[in-house]
Amino acid sequence: MKTDLTVGTPPRYEPFGWHHWPDHFxxxxxxxxxxxxxxxxxxxxxECFQAASRMIPGDLESWHNEWMIVADRNDKRGDIALxxxxxxxxxxCWLRAADYFRSAEFWLAHDDPRRLPTxxxxxxxxxxxxxxxxPPGEVVEIPYEEGKTLPAYFIKSPAYKNSSEKQPVLISFxxxxxxxxxxxxxxxxxAVQRGISVLLVDGPGxxxxxxxxxxxxxxxxxxxxxxxxxxxxKRTDIDNKRIAVSGSSMGGYYAARAGSCEHRLAACISHGAxxxxxxxFADRGEEHALAGHMKWVMGAKTMxxxxxxxxxxxxxxxxxxxxxxxxxxxxxxxxxGVDTVKLVHDYAKARGIDVTLKLTEAxxxxxxxxxxxxxxxxxxxxxxxxxxxxxxxxxxxSFVPS
Numbered sequence: 480m481k482t483d484l485t486v487g488t489p490p491r492y493e494p495f496g497w498h499h500w501p502d503h504f505x506x507x508x509x510x511x512x513x514x515x516x517x518x519x520x521x522x523x524x525x526e527c528f529q530a531a532s533r534m535i536p537g538d539l540e541s542w543h544n545e546w547m548i549v550a551d552r553n554d555k556r557g558d559i560a561l562x563x564x565x566x567x568x569x570x571x572c573w574l575r576a577a578d579y580f581r582s583a584e585f586w587l588a589h590d591d592p593r594r595l596p597t598x599x600x601x602x603x604x605x606x607x608x609x610x611x612x613x614p615p616g617e618v619v620e621i622p623y624e625e626g627k628t629l630p631a632y633f634i635k636s637p638a639y640k641n642s643s644e645k646q647p648v649l650i651s652f653x654x655x656x657x658x659x660x661x662x663x664x665x666x667x668x669x670a671v672q673r674g675i676s677v678l679l680v681d682g683p684g685x686x687x688x689x690x691x692x693x694x695x696x697x698x699x700x701x702x703x704x705x706x707x708x709x710x711x712x713k714r715t716d717i718d719n720k721r722i723a724v725s726g727s728s729m730g731g732y733y734a735a736r737a738g739s740c741e742h743r744l745a746a747c748i749s750h751g752a753x754x755x756x757x758x759x760f761a762d763r764g765e766e767h768a769l770a771g772h773m774k775w776v777m778g779a780k781t782m783x784x785x786x787x788x789x790x791x792x793x794x795x796x797x798x799x800x801x802x803x804x805x806x807x808x809x810x811x812x813x814x815x816g817v818d819t820v821k822l823v824h825d826y827a828k829a830r831g832i833d834v835t836l837k838l839t840e841a842x843x844x845x846x847x848x849x850x851x852x853x854x855x856x857x858x859x860x861x862x863x864x865x866x867x868x869x870x871x872x873x874x875x876x877s878f879v880p881s
Contacts (some may be wrong), residue, residue, distance in 0.1 A: 487536055494812040494841035496852025500536045505768040506586075508814060512851040513546075513582045519664040519854055520571065521578030522549075530579075539586040543593070550579030554604050561607075570608050577604040577660050585656065589775040598690055605632070605660045613637060621680065621703075621710050627694060629703055630687035631680040632659055634667060635716065638674040638876040647721030647745075647869045648676040650707045652700075654728025654751070654849075656772055658686030665849065666725050666750065669858025673866050674876050676717065678707055682733065684776040695778035698791040700726075700733040701740035708743050721745050721869045723803075725861065727849050728815075731807075732756055735794055735823070739801040746868045748806045748861055751849050754819040754826075756792035760785055798826055804833045804868045808860055811838040812846040835864065 488501040497514060500507040514527045530545040557572030580601035587594040609616030614635050620628035636646055651666045653659070659679040667677040681688040682703045684696030697703075704724055711717050723746035726734030731749035738747030753759060763770060765782050779785035805827060809820045820838065827834040837860055839845040850857030866873060 495847040516664040521664040546583035573608040645718040654730040669862035704737035752823040757789040811840040
């Protein structure tokens with residue numbers, strides 16, 4: 480329902496970050512997410528506020544329209560810059576466009592005819608950017624099941640003086656609604672800066688796997704993670720003894736499940752702790768802002784069915800089997816909840832797992848879900864922890880502006 484632009488509770492700063500439309504909680508949360516990713520290259524602060532200033536609070540059609548304007552502007556400007564030989568400007572524009580297209584797609588219904596074209600433009604912008612990296616990023620399809628594939632981006636780190644050195648790698652997954660084209664701003668950039676290659680993946684229930692192939696989520700995420708490891712092990716430029724996995728948001732469960740069951744992994748990161756997805760979903764009804772997306776991801780027609788499908792998505796009795804070092808990073812004022820973080824950590828610790836817990840708090844910022852208000856902080860915490868696990872001496876790396 481449309482509302483007047485001048486009516487409503489004024490924006491304010493909260494412990495979890497900038498709250499743009501307090502009367503429209505989830506719309507404000509998604510704006511905070513896009514705004515935070517500007518500092519990782521996923522936009523410009525002024526453009527985000529320009530778009531928001533033209534949106535009608537609570538009107539998701541205006542959300543789509545205004546993000547499309549700034550996305551299209553940057554995409555076209557990048558193409559023009561390329562023709563003029565201004566490669567760095569082109570890359571910057573395409574990276575901004577990719578995240579703007581992601582935001583524009585977010586609230587569209589799964590069967591909205593605009594959804595796939597918007598998602599495709601997001602991918603196209605990302606892939607133009609990838610082609611101009613040094614070394615170039617790779618657009619890949621990980622063999623999955625029944626002839627289907629998991630779309631992914633593979634990006635090597637340029638931080639090594641010896642470019643032939645085998646690199647450790649982080650396999651990165653999103654969660655309920657994040658996908659490979661956003662993961663650069665959430666996990667990828669920080670890893671690559673510190674000498675770790677990244678494989679940014681659309682797993683079951685995510686991105687192109689869901690949108691183009693109808694691959695819905697599954698509780699045994701060690702299967703898609705195992706397919707990614709199989710693919711990596713065929714390469715000659717990867718250190719197969721130093722492969723890690725991270726999962727953000729609902730991916731915090733995916734990563735923990737994989738880390739517990741796929742023992743080729745050398746490290747595991749839950750970027751957001753989830754103990755039991757069935758219980759998480761049970762708190763959401765048909766009127767929840769993300770109900771449509773939850774049903775789509777789970778392959779369900781109703782929320783009751785989604786809750787039933789989610790029954791085996793839990794860590795009890797599973798986390799016991801983790802053998803690798805495990806990081807749990809969670810926002811101390813996560814708007815989606817902080818109640819299960821200590822449970823995940825304490826359960827792991829009681830079973831002798833090498834587990835580290837980091838709760839980000841309001842004063843340091845990054846206290847939002849997956850550090851959406853300050854994703855740079857989240858990346859620094861995760862990537863620095865991973866360099867310690869992988870025994871990477873950062874003083875031996877070559878740091879370049881990126």
